[in-house]
Amino acid sequence: MTDVVVTTDLTKRYGSVSALDSLNLTIPEGSIFGVIGPNGAGKTTLMRLLVDVLRPTSGSATVLGQHPRAGGKELRGRIGYLPGELHVEPGLSGTGHLNFWTSISPGDRRTVRRRAHAIAERLEIPLDRKAGKLSKGNKQKLGIVQAFMHDPELLILDEPTSGLDPLVQRTFLQLVGEARDEGATIFLSSHVLSEVEQVADLAVVLRSGRIVREASIEDLRATAVRHLRARLTATDLSVVTQRLTALAPGLDVSADGDDVLVSGLVEGRTDELVKALAQSTVADLVLAEPDLEESVLAMYEDKDVA
Amino acid sequence: MPVLVQSLRVGWKGLLVWALALVAVMAMYLSFYPSLGGAASGMADMIDQLPEGVVKAIGYDQIATGAGYTQSTFFGLLGFVLGTAAAVVWGTRAVAGDEESGMLELTLAHPVSRAQLVAERALAIFTRLSVLGVVLGLALAAMSGPFELELNGTHIVAVTTAWVLLTFSIAMASLMGGAVSGSRTVALGVGAGLGVLAFLLNALGAQSEQNEWMLGLSPFAWAYRNRPLAEGWNFADLGLLVALATALLAVALLVFTRRDVRS
Structure with missing residues (x-):
């Protein structure tokens, strides 16, 4: 089995503050991998480095075998990313958002659009409403749709269930399970252990930019x-x-x-x-x-x- | 070009408002011309009474002709101010606004390259300003007869082209400020700063021969010093505006593809 994400001494510093400190992490293909840590532990920084929104201070990362920057937009086309804080265009409807995301997605437009609408329907998003008028939960659902809609090989989901009610959380977990069954690798973060516990096979605990623990979910639970x-x-x-x-x-x-x-x-x-x-x-x-x-x-x- | 299409789709209402505002302001100023009596009136005499420096600084030395009047009252003043405002707003939103609101991160996590995003958004701004230019040109052609301005069709195209390129350079200054810093304030400051500087250098440069060198540094002067509405095309001047806009865009691309995107 190959590794989908490998980081080698990955470091991100802001001035004198280390957001990530020599992080060595390996995410095997086909796994559901959780990263747990309090706010400010570096979870979001790590994920943003993987999609080339941020560039490392030192060290390196490979995602699906490529460096995020060198892989460029072709690489990002194989990734589905849900940011920790989702911002949408307030004046644009849900359907408008899906159309835009479809237009910048790789692959066959019609297939992607059909998938997007199917997922939106399962999550019960009122697509005709302007995004600015949507509740936090509904915005988050839109974010989930855009991460899953192009059937990516790797899903990077930053606090995916925040703002979702328990029923929708269950639908989300089903989506994650289905994606894994289709061969995708899922990397998700949370500041709540139980959330990761429900779905992940492996997890690391991050604190102040370092891994303080790397274990299977079973082991984590045992020492919680x-x-x-x-x-x-x-x-x-x-x-x-x-x-x-x-x-x-x-x-x-x-x-x-x-x-x-x-x-x-x-x-x-x-x-x-x-x-x-x-x-x-x-x-x-x-x-x-x-x-x-x-x-x-x-x-x-x-x-x-x- | 999905990002371009998206920008235009989201911004079409704003564009309509800008177009209406520009045409309304233009109509208001130009409608006074016949009642001022044009060249035959005492207006030319009145202008002669004013100190020469003041007259030149506000560009009123040709005010007794239709072309001079249109240039001074519209393109030299509110037409420039409104165009600059639209350019700064759009240039700021293109990168910095979207970045500060957090939307840029998501778009860039998709298969959209940074250079592509900046280029397509710059093109979207150029498209919008060109639409405004066409609207202004058509409005000017339509008003020329009723308001006795006696404007030449080719000259109308020349002056609106100058207006589009001038405002586009200012928009690119804002876009560059945002692309370099990620800050809305910086983007706004750089764009508005260029607009003010261009206007001041032109006003001071026109006042005396000593100050004439300032005209060479003012994009405002590049656009209008050779009186496109009276004399027609001046491609050397337009070339300077294109060069400025291109240079600003190049800096934006260069820096933005290398830096972190803020959340």
């Missing part, structure tokens, strides 16, 4: 950090404390009247912990995914670096 909050009734503080500190020493256990409250960060698989809690009567349990900033920080501080 979660917020735990539980209220236990009909139990004894000392018993609970003893039971839990062995499993997760960082947890805060306290008495609240007759109840016992447990709260704190949990890392890794939660199975044993939940079983331990269940030995008491669980009145309330929240096990929430923290924002990625926190989990990435946790990974970073634990020196859990690939």
Whole structure:
């Protein structure tokens, strides 16, 4: 299997600030590859370098075997790109946008237009409305259409599901699945772990322009950090404390009247912990995914670096 | 040329408004000419009373002829100002405006090369200004009779060509400012700056023989110093305007294909 994207010491600096710092990344053909990281981690910079909107300060990248700049517009014709912040022509209708994108797409115009309208229909975009009057979600859908419409070999999607309601997110995930089944490679970013988790095979965690972790989704999930909050009734503080500190020493256990409250960060698989809690009567349990900033920080501080 | 077509399609309403405004202003000024009595009136005497420098600076030395009057009141003043405004607006939007609003990134991530984008948008501006030029020429030809201007058809084509090339150079200055910096403010400043500079150099250069060298530096003077509406074509002057516009476009292409596109 060949690699669709390869970056070698890819670096992008703005003055003294490094947006990307010697990034080495390989995206195998046919994979769904996620990049996760807090805002400002360099996800968008990386993607914009790959479509030649930005030029690297040093290092290099190849996309579908070519350097983005040397590959030029022919190379970009093989890529579908959804920018992180989508801007559309406010006075132009959805159909007008599709017509323009069709006119600058490679391949047979009629086929591309038909595909575009088919995808737009699945996403239920009101195409006759002026783009300036569309909701954020509907604009984002237009962006998705233009990324997929010419059936590209590589999809580069920057925060693709932002602004989409859950139903549309499902349609989007179907589109991604179909594209992969047809042989496309998909590279997508998110600042929410669960979003990437749903669809990707492989992922990297980016922070301050560096890869802090590269792993399969399975491994990421296993080491993810979660917020735990539980209220236990009909139990004894000392018993609970003893039971839990062995499993997760960082947890805060306290008495609240007759109840016992447990709260704190949990890392890794939660199975044993939940079983331990269940030995008491669980009145309330929240096990929430923290924002990625926190989990990435946790990974970073634990020196859990690939 | 999809980018050109797209630019024209999005901007046709604006073009219509500019055309209407230009024709309305032209009609308003030119309609006064018959009532001023033309060459036979006391107007020529009145102009003689004014200091020579002032008269030359605002180009009123030929005001008693139809061609001179049209040149001074329309092409030398509001026709230039409105044309410059349209040119600066379009030149600014072509790269910097689209870049600041974030739309350029998406277009350039498609199979559109940067040089192609700049070239097609420059061509779109040239097309729009040419449409305005044709509208102005036709309006001028139509008004010549009723307003007793006695204009020559070929000379009308010559003066509108000069107007198109002058405004196009100013548009290219804005486009270049934007292509180099990505900033709307810079684009606006460079275009408007060239317009103001061209006008001032012409006004000062016309005032005295000492200042005459300034005319050689003013695109405004290149367009109008040889009185195209009275004398007809001057291809050397038009050539200077074409050279300026081409040079500005070349700088735009050179820098824009090499730099980062801002988000």
